Structures are given as structure tokens and as C-alpha cells.
Amino acid sequence: MSVILRFAPSPTGRLHIGNLRTALFNWLFAMREGGHFVLRFDDTDRQRSTRENADRIEKDLAWIGIEPHRIARQSERLALYDAAAAKLKAAGLLYPCYETPDELDRKRKRLAARGLPPVYGREALKLLPGERRALEEAGRKPHWRFLLPNFTLDPFAPARTDIAFDDMIRGPTAIDLASLSDPVLIREDGSYLYTLPSVVDDAEMGVTHVIRGDDHVTNTAVQAAIFEALGASVPRFGHHNLLTTIGGDGLSKRSGALSLETLREEGYEPMALASLAVLVGTAGAIEPMADLSALGARLDFSAVSASASKFDPAELDRLNREIVHTLPYAAVAGRLADMGVAETDGEAFWQAVRANCDRVPDARVFAEIVFGDPVVPPPADAAEAAFRAAALRLLPDGETGPETFREWTTAIRTETGAKGKALFLPLRRAITGLDHGPELGPLLPLIGRERLLRRLG
Structure with missing residues (x-):
């Protein structure tokens, strides 16, 4: 099955x-x-x-x-519940109760004060037909409780009645029905x-x-x-x-x-x-x-x-x-397109930036840096200004490509003596306006020569 x-x-x-x-x-x-x-x-x-x-x-x-x-949708299946409720009523297993919430609360508090569990005492089962009629004529509407099978002959003398089952996760489990109140199945409004x-x-x-x-x-x-x-x-x-x-x-x-x-x-x-x-x-x-x-x-x-x-x-x-760090371009292409990343640049862009993204939307910041005109802060001092001037002058001729970054940084290092952080940090700031981010080499072909010149100038 x-x-x-x-x-x-x-x-x-x-x-x-x-x-x-x-x-x-x-x-x-x-x-x-x-x-x-x-x-x-x-x-x-x-x-x-x-x-x-x-x-x-x-x-x-x-x-x-x-x-x-x-x-x-259960709201479309009410007829099934009505039929089940009628069956339980006919069997005497669904009975009307007229206590208000306040009255029930007071009963629970009285039981607690006596050190007894707050189990409903089935008082409504003792009501005679005339008493029920009088309550309804006074404006009381019944809620309906299911009579738990936790007794032999007398519902007012419940005895331990275990419902045992082999829980798929917890293993063997047993619940004593005598420890529970008869559950309300139907509210006063009929729902x-x-x-x-x-x-x-x-x-x-x-x-x-x-x-x-x-x-x-x-x-x-x-x-x-x-x-x-x-x-x-x-x-x-x-x-x-x-x-x-x-x-x-x-x-x-x-x-x-x-x-x-x-x-x-x-x-x-x-x-x-x-x-x-x-x-x-x-x-x-x-x-x-x-x-x-x-x-x-x-x-x-x-x-x-x-x-x-x-x-x-x-x-x-x-x-x-x-x-995110392992997502292929195909999985994010639509989201990158919504950020304005052209399909022709998408694969190379994503491969360049995904290791710096905790979530795919983080790529938006890098898209704006690569394909837009971000505000690059001015040099912090004369030394950084001189560094940028040298970087601008030493930028290789022609369009940027896969080898541009290596050739460029080699020329800057040779002329200025800068290396390591002293080389890469001011260059990153001049190009992206950030102190950290994706490797610059793969980004340069995407940024392009014209944008580089504007930022360095």
C-alpha cells in the first residue's frame, strides 16, 4: 500500500x-x-x-x-464533519456543555487549590433535558465535548486507560486518557x-x-x-x-x-x-x-x-x-539580470564575485562597482595621490584582458617598490572605493579601460 x-x-x-x-x-x-x-x-x-x-x-x-x-481546504469539507459529529452524537459520545469560559476557569482554579489535576468533571452529563432547555432559553449556547473512553460503566468514575502506540520517532509511547479532559470538538458558534x-x-x-x-x-x-x-x-x-x-x-x-x-x-x-x-x-x-x-x-x-x-x-x-559559494551561473542568472548584469558578462562576473557573497543579493554591490560609476574616495595623503598617478600612467595600453592585472601590478611594483598590502590596498581603493572585496584581476576586463581611467583620474 x-x-x-x-x-x-x-x-x-x-x-x-x-x-x-x-x-x-x-x-x-x-x-x-x-x-x-x-x-x-x-x-x-x-x-x-x-x-x-x-x-x-x-x-x-x-x-x-x-x-x-x-x-x-477544510472550509470546503464541512459536510463531512457535520456527518461525523451527528454519528458521535447519536452514539452518545458527543455531548453539549454550557459552562462559560469564566466558569471553567474557576473550576480549574478550585481543583488546583485542592492539589487535583484540572480535568473536566463531566458535570454537563448530569444535566436533565429541562435544565438544558432552561440554559438555552437563557441565552447559553452549548459547546460539544467528546466522551473519552476512559471508564467501564460509570463516566464519573474514570480509570487509567492507556492509549499506546509505537511512535515513528519517539518509540513506544502511552498516554492515560483518564488524565485528560473530554476535548471540546465544536465551539459555541458551531465551528x-x-x-x-x-x-x-x-x-x-x-x-x-x-x-x-x-x-x-x-x-x-x-x-x-x-x-x-x-x-x-x-x-x-x-x-x-x-x-x-x-x-x-x-x-x-x-x-x-x-x-x-x-x-x-x-x-x-x-x-x-x-x-x-x-x-x-x-x-x-x-x-x-x-x-x-x-x-x-x-x-x-x-x-x-x-x-x-x-x-x-x-x-x-x-x-x-x-x-552560494558553489552556485553555478545558471542558478543565479535571472537574479543577476535583475541587478543589471548583462548576460554576456554574467558568467565571468559571477565567477569573480561569488566567493565574496554570503547571499546572492550581495552581488548587487559588486555589480554597481564593476558596471557603474561608484564614488571613489580621494587619496588619503600625498603618498597615495602619487601612487594613483603612477598607476594611471602605467595602465597597459589597449582594452583590459586576463593578463592586464598581472602586467599592471608588475609595472607599478617595479617603479614604486610597493608590494603586498602597500600595492594592492591603494589600488583596490582607487578602483572600487572599498578596502576589501573580490580579486581585482578577473574584474578588470569587466570594468573596462574607460571606467578605470575615470576612477584613477
């Missing part, structure tokens, strides 16, 4: 590298197993979910190289929380494996119970460690600072992000992978750490730099 995996983001903000970690774990596993990958938008939150955010997520994933075999639509969709789509963050371990036990209540097969679950900031804070879709969109706009390479998202917090070196296929070959769930891993921007910079 072919494996089917899914990534189910809520389109309430922008994807960050932590979300990408989950998406890639699912995508890479599906591709390695010859299976299918579903992008499913959890957009039942009517107030915060937007189509604009969903479109951003699709664009982000496409940039990384993730191509879903199917795209689904669905994440839990029920996720189960219904996984069952209807034939999802075989679910890989997600380890903050969902408890949800897995609840969802397994719902799968069984609906007569559906339970997928195999895997829970990976989460990424945090260097300071240990959780990543947020709504902060935007580490979003894929922002990092893309800042000039990072997709494989730098993908490599870090998958390899951080695993055994082995964090190194830039050539493509997703190579990254998939490195994916090893047994090597994933049990503790949270920190996203280090410096690590991303290192990976990006290593990738």
Missing part, C-alpha cells in the same frame, strides 16, 4: 522554519517511500484564517521545492476545532502516517479514540522535537521575523533553510544538501533528539554562504 502523508497548517499567519521542519519530514518521507503528500489547510477558524495566508504558504512550499499531490476535522480528513483521505511536533503527543491519544469511535483506521504517528529561538522561545507564525517569506526576501537559498530545518537537532553534521533528494537520504527519525532544538541564525548564514 502506498503511503499518504499530509501537512495541515492553519492559514492564520506565515510559515516559519519550525513549520517547514514538519512539512519536510512528511514530504521527504512520502517521496522516499514513493507515496503521496497532501497539503491540507486547517482553515475552520473563520476569524483568523485567510486565503491570502494560504496562498503565501503554497508559495513558500513551492520555493522550497515541495509540490503537493493534492490541496484541500469546529482542529481535532475532529483532522481525524475525519485523515480517515477520508486514507492518510497512513502523520508526522508532527511533539506538542501534539497528547492530541494523538485523543484522536486515536475518535478514529476508533468513527470506525476508522488509526494512522501511524511520529512526533519530532520542536525548534525554538536561541533564547528558548517558541517560534510563532504571526511574528514574521523568521518567516520563510522574510528569509526568502532577504536572499537566503531554499536549500539552506531546508537543510537546517531537517538536520538541526539530529545526529550528524549540519551541512548544506544539494537538493531535496539528498536531504531525504539523510533523514533518519532514529537520530532526532528528544529535546527541543534551537534555531541559530548564524548556522543558517553559514549554510547559505557555503551554498
Whole structure:
């Protein structure tokens, strides 16, 4: 049987590298197993979910190289959830509750004061039909809870009931349903929380494996119970460690600072992000992978750490730099053209400057120096002025070519005695206006004689 995996983001903000970690774990596993990958938008939150955010997520994933075999939106599948809810209600497993958030909060505080876990006591199950009617006539609208199967005969006498499963990443795992409150599946306004639509969709789509963050371990036990209540097969679950900031804070879709969109706009390479998202917090070196296929070959769930891993921007910079330094011209031609670099000069220009670029957009500075008319600072003193005068006079005749720089610096060294830093630094300043940068030799044919004369004069 072919494996089917899914990534189910809520389109309430922008994807960050932590979300990408989950998406890639699912995508890479599906591709390695010859299976299918579903992008499913959890957009039942009517107030915060937007189509604009969903479109951003699709664009982000496409940039990384993730191509879903199917795209689904939960907002278009409500009839399936309604049917599942009706089935659970008919079986007495979905029951109405009328407590307000304030009332529930007070109950939790009373339990905490007594040293008891904040587990809902199923008080709503004791309401008689007339009492429910009275509450609704008073304006109360019910939310609906799923009755967990953690008792034998009396729902008010729950007993330890372990949901055990072999986690793809964490290994044997067990959650006691008696330690949990009956989960709310439907809000007061009739909208669905994440839990029920996720189960219904996984069952209807034939999802075989679910890989997600380890903050969902408890949800897995609840969802397994719902799968069984609906007569559906339970997928195999895997829970990976989460990424945090260097300071240990959780990543947020709504902060935007580490979003894929922002990092893309800042000039990072997709494989730098993908490599870090998958390899951080695993055994082995964090190194830039050539493509997703190579990254998939490195994916090893047994090597994933049990503790949270920190996203280090410096690590991303290192990976990006290593990738950029090996990028062929064909991979950057379009971006260089946007900087005004002509195709005829592109290959030679990129080969000359890429070792000095941490990100491809860094090449813009060098493009302006090579092909434009940068402001060159005047000589710092009389000695530098004399040096520039000599350099101008000794510039070889004719158009600049591959040998121009060697011939030129030999002539300057012979006449002035300058060598090493005393030779190359003032020459670089006169030509580029910078104290450091790419090797000058390959740049001279691109700069051309006329521009050199203007700068030296």
C-alpha cells in the first residue's frame, strides 16, 4: 500500500522554519517511500484564517521545492464533519456543555487549590433535558465535548486507560486518557476545532502516517479514540522535537521575523533553510544538501533528539554562504539580470564575485562597482595621490584582458617598490572605493579601460 502523508497548517499567519521542519519530514518521507503528500489547510477558524495566508504558504512550499499531490481546504469539507459529529452524537459520545469560559476557569482554579489535576468533571452529563432547555432559553449556547473512553460503566468514575502506540520517532509511547479532559470538538458558534476535522480528513483521505511536533503527543491519544469511535483506521504517528529561538522561545507564525517569506526576501537559498530545518537537532553534521533528494537520504527519525532544538541564525548564514559559494551561473542568472548584469558578462562576473557573497543579493554591490560609476574616495595623503598617478600612467595600453592585472601590478611594483598590502590596498581603493572585496584581476576586463581611467583620474 502506498503511503499518504499530509501537512495541515492553519492559514492564520506565515510559515516559519519550525513549520517547514514538519512539512519536510512528511514530504521527504512520502517521496522516499514513493507515496503521496497532501497539503491540507486547517482553515475552520473563520476569524483568523485567510486565503491570502494560504496562498503565501503554497508559495513558500513551492520555493522550497515541495509540490503537493493534492490541496484541500477544510472550509470546503464541512459536510463531512457535520456527518461525523451527528454519528458521535447519536452514539452518545458527543455531548453539549454550557459552562462559560469564566466558569471553567474557576473550576480549574478550585481543583488546583485542592492539589487535583484540572480535568473536566463531566458535570454537563448530569444535566436533565429541562435544565438544558432552561440554559438555552437563557441565552447559553452549548459547546460539544467528546466522551473519552476512559471508564467501564460509570463516566464519573474514570480509570487509567492507556492509549499506546509505537511512535515513528519517539518509540513506544502511552498516554492515560483518564488524565485528560473530554476535548471540546465544536465551539459555541458551531465551528469546529482542529481535532475532529483532522481525524475525519485523515480517515477520508486514507492518510497512513502523520508526522508532527511533539506538542501534539497528547492530541494523538485523543484522536486515536475518535478514529476508533468513527470506525476508522488509526494512522501511524511520529512526533519530532520542536525548534525554538536561541533564547528558548517558541517560534510563532504571526511574528514574521523568521518567516520563510522574510528569509526568502532577504536572499537566503531554499536549500539552506531546508537543510537546517531537517538536520538541526539530529545526529550528524549540519551541512548544506544539494537538493531535496539528498536531504531525504539523510533523514533518519532514529537520530532526532528528544529535546527541543534551537534555531541559530548564524548556522543558517553559514549554510547559505557555503551554498552560494558553489552556485553555478545558471542558478543565479535571472537574479543577476535583475541587478543589471548583462548576460554576456554574467558568467565571468559571477565567477569573480561569488566567493565574496554570503547571499546572492550581495552581488548587487559588486555589480554597481564593476558596471557603474561608484564614488571613489580621494587619496588619503600625498603618498597615495602619487601612487594613483603612477598607476594611471602605467595602465597597459589597449582594452583590459586576463593578463592586464598581472602586467599592471608588475609595472607599478617595479617603479614604486610597493608590494603586498602597500600595492594592492591603494589600488583596490582607487578602483572600487572599498578596502576589501573580490580579486581585482578577473574584474578588470569587466570594468573596462574607460571606467578605470575615470576612477584613477
